[in-house]
Amino acid sequence: MQIDPSILIASFSVIVASGATLATFLGWIENRKLRKAQTEPFVDIKLESMPQSISLLRLKITNVGLGSAFDFKLNLRPHSLMNDVQREEINQIIDEFSRPQFIIKGINYLALNEYKFSSYINLMRRNEEYLELFFTLVILAEVSYRNNIGEHIKQFFELDMREFDGSYTLGGTFEEVVPKSLKDIVSELKKANQLVQHQGRLKINNERNKKEKRLSIHQIRKQMK
Missing domain, CATH: 1.20.5 (Single alpha-helices involved in coiled-coils or other helix-helix interfaces)
Structure with missing residues (x-):
């Protein structure tokens, strides 16, 4: 066929x-x-130290995506692996972080590269026992928002303080901080010394000019006689 x-x-x-x-x-x-x-937004959340002092910690919420985020909401809670003592401490930390109204009520609009800060916690006044507890805590952050076409986006972040334990030091180590401080002090002293020397040279030059001017006037008067 x-x-x-x-x-x-x-x-x-x-x-x-x-x-x-x-x-x-x-x-x-x-x-x-x-x-x-x-054009998709992406909201990132992280724990960071404040510029004024590394012992002051806060949350930074940033839209690092390529579009705006709408109806942004943040929910903080203890991780499910935490025990009762850890949960109680995390809830206290969350209360301190949540003083700004946007953490409680949310944000209508978070533009591209726009960021917000939570309130801060101060670790400087805490004792060693508390710090040992702090570096075992894990906070679960749930972030939800909508993109520019109304699609709902939800993300989860684990803010694990254990990642800082052993590698994160408040204010830096003694070996790091002291030499840097001494270097800054020496630098400032050098600048001050140079300024004093410069002012001294100016004063000497001014006195010399005045003396030379007086001698010139005296010579002119002698010639006129």
Whole structure:
């Protein structure tokens, strides 16, 4: 039985056309994903020290994505692995962090690269026993918001204080802090000494100029006589 060549050609054309249609559809999906990624917000949350003192810790919430975040909400709670003592301490820390109203009520709009800070906790006044407890705590942060087309996005972050234990020192080690402080002091003393020397040279030059001026006036008067 012979097959009509035209049927083969038609079948092949249908297969090619179907393949091209599928490739176009898959390309459209990938382009859509790419366009969405280029305008998608991404809200990041981390624990950081304040510039005034490394013992003052706060949360920094930043939109590091490529689009604006809407109806932003933040929920902080103890991690499920925490025991009762740890949970109690975490709840106290959350209460301190949550003084700004946006943590309680949320934010209507968080623009690209915009950031917000929580209130801070001070570890400088805590004893060693508390710090040992602090470096075992894990806070679970649940972040929810919407993108520019209304899609709901939810993310979870584990703020694990244990990551700082052994590698994170409040204010730096003694070996790091003291040499830097001494270097800064020596630098300031050098600047002050240079300023005093400069002012001294100016004073000497002024006195010399006054003396030379008096001598010149005296010589002119002698010549006039």
